Amino acid sequence: MASRRMGGTMDGTKQRRRGDTRQRIQDVALDLFAEQGYEKTSLREIAESLDVTKAALYYHFKTKEEILVSIFDDLTQPILDLIEWGRQQPHTLETKQEIVRRYSGILANATPLFRFMQENQAAVRELRVGETFKERMQGLRDIMIDPAADLVDQVRYTSAIFTLHAGMFFLQDLAGDPEEKRRAVLEVASDLVTQAHEGTRKKP
Amino acid sequence: MASRRMGGTMDGTKQRRRGDTRQRIQDVALDLFAEQGYEKTSLREIAESLDVTKAALYYHFKTKEEILVSIFDDLTQPILDLIEWGRQQPHTLETKQEIVRRYSGILANATPLFRFMQENQAAVRELRVGETFKERMQGLRDIMIDPAADLVDQVRYTSAIFTLHAGMFFLQDLAGDPEEKRRAVLEVASDLVTQAHEGTRKKP
Amino acid sequence: MASRRMGGTMDGTKQRRRGDTRQRIQDVALDLFAEQGYEKTSLREIAESLDVTKAALYYHFKTKEEILVSIFDDLTQPILDLIEWGRQQPHTLETKQEIVRRYSGILANATPLFRFMQENQAAVRELRVGETFKERMQGLRDIMIDPAADLVDQVRYTSAIFTLHAGMFFLQDLAGDPEEKRRAVLEVASDLVTQAHEGTRKKP
Amino acid sequence: MASRRMGGTMDGTKQRRRGDTRQRIQDVALDLFAEQGYEKTSLREIAESLDVTKAALYYHFKTKEEILVSIFDDLTQPILDLIEWGRQQPHTLETKQEIVRRYSGILANATPLFRFMQENQAAVRELRVGETFKERMQGLRDIMIDPAADLVDQVRYTSAIFTLHAGMFFLQDLAGDPEEKRRAVLEVASDLVTQAHEGTRKKP
C-alpha cells in the first residue's frame, strides 16, 4: 500500500525478493510508523512483518533513526525541488498559486509520510528529520510569503499550507470522493493565498 | 509554567506541600508530555522532577495513561461547555463567529495541552483521550458546519478550526506580539467562517 | 462463606461493625488466600474487599504473615487437641479409627484453611505456619503409626491421612452428595488404617 | 540436579555453552520453582543462577509462564502416552495395576516437576499448566475408574493415585532406602486398586 516503487515481478514467489530488502524495509517501516507512531513501532515488529531477523535490519541501516531518515530523504526531495524552483520565479500571485498546486500534489504522492510527520511531531522533534522538516516548511513559507505583508496576511499564507496538510487527514471522515475533496481543499488554499496576496485590507 | 493553580507560597520548603501533590503531578506531567512527547516521558522523570518516588505517582493515579486522562478531562471541559452552548444557539453567522472566538480563548488558556494533542496524535490514538478528543472535534464541527454547504465551504469551516490550532504552534517562530498574533489568527479564522457561511459561489 | 463466627446482628447496617474488624479481616483474607493463593493475594485486595484502607490492616496485624498465622492458629487448635487426646489413649485399632474419624470432622470444619495449606505448600514453606503445620502432621502420624510396623503399613497410615485430605478437593468434581462422599472417604481411610493395624503380611 | 540432559563436558568454561542455554534455563527454573515456588522465583534469580542477563531469558521464552509451560509439556508427555495406551487396553485388573506401575515410574522420573505441581496448585491454577494438569489427571482417572463402581471404590481409585503422589514427598522424612519406599508405596496403591476392582462390599 505504501510501496513506492515496485521492483521485480509480481509472481508471489519468495525468490523474487533479491536485493530489494532495503526497499521493503522502508515500505513496511513507513506503514508501521504512520499507523502506530515512531516510538511505538519496534524493530522487532518491522522485522517480523518482513519475516527477517532484527539483525538483518542492521545490515541495511545503522540505526532505527536512519531508516526513518532514508525514507524521509527519498520522499521529501520534491519539496526541495519545489523550493528551488520557487526561488527562481517572480513573486507573483500566479507563482504562489502554482506552488500551492504543486505542493498539494507532493502531499498526495507521499501521504503516509506526511501523515506520519504531522502526527509524530513530538517524537520527531529530537530526530534529524524533525529539524530538516521544519527547515523545509520554512523554505516553503519563504517562497510564498511576502515579507511586506501584514500579520493577518502572513497568517493566511501559513493557513493555506496548513489547510493542505489538514485536508489529508481531518477530512478523511468526511464523506465524498477523495479526488473531489482534494480539489476542494486546493481551492480553499488557493483562495487564501489570493486574499493574502491582494491584501484583504487597506494597507497604510 | 503550565501550573494552572498556584497553591501555597513559593518558599521552597518541602513540608509546605500538603495535599497538592496530585495537582503538581498533573502540572509537571503536562509540561513534560508537551515538551518531549507522551512515550518519551517516563514516570521516573516526572517523579524526579517532583522529588517524590515513582510509587507516589501510583498512589495518586492508577496508570500513566490516567495521569493524561485526568489532565485532559480537566482542561477540555470548556470545549464540552462550548458545544453544549452552541447546540442551543441559532445557526447564524453571528453564532459561528462567537464559537470561533470562544474556541480561540479556550485554546489560549490550555496551550500546552493542545500543543500536546496536536503533536502526539499517533501516540494518543490508542489512548482513551485520543478517541475522546476526536469526538470533541467532531462536536465542534457539528455546531459550525452547515450540512447543506457544499464541499468547499465545509473545507473552509474545517480550515478555520485548523487555522486556530496551527496559530498556536506554527506561528511561534514568527516575530511579533503574541496577543497581536492571536488576533490575526482569529481574524483569518473568522473570515473563513464568514466566507463559508455566505457561500463563495453560486449554489445550484 | 468462610465466616467462622457470626458476631453482631444481621441487620445489614454498616454501624453494626464494631470491634469485629479483626475477625472480618481474617475471614476475607482466608477466602482470598484459598482462592488465589498467598502470594497472589495482596493486602490492597483484602483492604478493598472490606472497604477499609491498607493501613487499617496494620492496626490489627503487624504483617501480612501474621494475618495468616492468626487464622491458622485459631483453626488448627483442634488438631492439637486431637493429638493431645491421642497421646493418652491406648494404641488400639479403635483409637486409630477414632482419630481418623475426628480428623475428618476437623477437616470438614475448616475446609478453606486446609485447602489453602494443601495448595500453597511452596509459598508457605518459609512461613511460620509451614513449619508448624508440618509438625502437627508429624504429631498426627505419631499417634497413629506403630513404629514396629513394616514400611508398607507405614505407607498405609500416611495414605489414610492423605486420602482424607485428597477427599476434600480432588473429589469435588465427582458427582454425588458431599456428606455421602465424606463418608466414603472416611471408609477408605478407615480401611487403610485397619489393614495397617492388622498387618497385611506376615511379620517376621 | 534436575538436569534432565547433560550435554557437553563439565569443564567450567563459559564458551563451551552453545545452544544449550534454553535447556539450562529450563533446568535451573524447574529447580528453583520446585524449591521456592513459582511466584517466589524471579527471573532475576534464574538469570543470575545461569550467569546470563534477564533479557537472555526473554530471547528464549516469551514470558515467565512460557518457561514453565515448556518444562511441563516436555515432562508430562509420558502421561499423555500412558493415557493413550490405557484407552486401548481392556479394563482388567491387570491393566489397572500396570497403569499404577507405569505412573509410578513416570513420577519417579520427573519428581521435581510433580512436586512443584503438588505444592503450587494455587499459583498454577490460573496458568495454562494448571488447567492442562487437571485434564491429564482426569484422563488418568478415566482409564482406571470403573464408572459402575460404587462411591467407596471410586474413592479407592483416586486414593491410589494420590498415594503415589504423596509417596514422593510426604515420605521423604521417613527413614529408609528410596527405592524400597517407592516399592512400598506402589504396593499400597496396587492394593487399593485391587480392592476397588474386586469390590470390597457386596453390590446390590
Add this chain to the structure above:
DNA sequence: GATGAATGAGATTTCATTCAT
C-alpha cells in the same frame, strides 16, 4: 546478505510496610 544469541538500559507497575495525624 543475513542469523542466532545475547546485552544493558530502562520502562511500567505492584507490593508490603511506615508514620504522622
Add this chain to the structure above:
DNA sequence: CATGAATGAAATCTCATTCAT
C-alpha cells in the same frame, strides 16, 4: 480505630543495539 500519603525494593517485560559466524 483508622486514614492519607508516601517509600524502597523488586517484579515482569521491552527495546535498540552488537557481534561472531
